[in-house]
Amino acid sequence: MRSETEQMRSLEIIDQEARRLTHLVENLLHFSRSERQIARLSPAPTALAQLVRQTVEAFTPLAAARGVALATELHDGLVAPVDADALRQMLLNLLDNAVKYGSEEQTITVGLRASERGRRARIWVDDQGPGIPAADRERIWDRFWRLERDRGSAVAGTGIGLSVVRELVALHDGRVWAEDAPGRGARFVIDLPLMPQAEDAPEGEHERADAGVTA
Numbered sequence: 001m002r003s004e005t006e007q008m009r010s011l012e013i014i015d016q017e018a019r020r021l022t023h024l025v026e027n028l029l030h031f032s033r034s035e036r037q038i039a040r041l042s043p044a045p046t047a048l049a050q051l052v053r054q055t056v057e058a059f060t061p062l063a064a065a066r067g068v069a070l071a072t073e074l075h076d077g078l079v080a081p082v083d084a085d086a087l088r089q090m091l092l093n094l095l096d097n098a099v100k101y102g103s104e105e106q107t108i109t110v111g112l113r114a115s116e117r118g119r120r121a122r123i124w125v126d127d128q129g130p131g132i133p134a135a136d137r138e139r140i141w142d143r144f145w146r147l148e149r150d151r152g153s154a155v156a157g158t159g160i161g162l163s164v165v166r167e168l169v170a171l172h173d174g175r176v177w178a179e180d181a182p183g184r185g186a187r188f189v190i191d192l193p194l195m196p197q198a199e200d201a202p203e204g205e206h207e208r209a210d211a212g213v214t215a
């Protein structure tokens, strides 16, 4: 008979693997759909802080099971035309990486603020792991590509997560990149357009208005 502790440990591993497989299947489904050109996004005005907060909360038990803490720095009131499921998937893929590749007992910080005079939103995920070497910051977005140090390592991965993030971000006219987190670790930044504002009228209208003043 195995001890209760051993049985608990086995259950934990089964639970973790089940979650990992679900995550993998979601990413694979996304890819098979998009390759047949039927990945349909439904962008709708979305309160970003609420969506990010909900996603982080949903992820908290998984992180806590690994001894990882999550912190948020979220500016309220930013609304962007996004597909909620897609943004959730992007964040989950980044959070999953932050937990897998970050250090034990780290704090992962998720932030949100406006940039470019309120025209765009920046969402970032910081971990306190080894970071991404500058030379690899382009290749990590390629499908099936993993850092040398992670190939054949005990940290399971297929190299799909970030390629899905990149594709979903592009479908939102966004940008995504990796940089150094303050202190140490990796920072992944997603930059998305916010809802157009009244003063962002099309160029032509500005020209007409200007012409009216100077005439």
Ligand SMILES: Nc1ncnc2c1ncn2[C@@H]1O[C@H](COP(=O)(O)OP(=O)(O)OP(=O)(O)O)[C@@H](O)[C@H]1O
Pocket (backbone or CB within 6 Å): 024, 027, 093, 097, 098, 101, 102, 127, 129, 130, 131, 132, 140, 145, 146, 147, 148, 150, 156, 157, 158, 159, 160, 161, 162, 163, 186
């Ligand atoms: N936060 C991070 N810190 C350090 N290295 C990272 C981080 N995120 C990603 N990487 C590196 O980039 C590679 C690609 O990441 P990606 O999420 O695409 O694939 P994966 O995590 O290996 O597998 P999958 O996401 O499909 O389960 C990883 O294998 C790892 O080498």
Ligand SMILES: [Mg+2]
Pocket (backbone or CB within 6 Å): 093, 096, 097, 157, 160, 161, 162
């Ligand atoms: Mg991943």
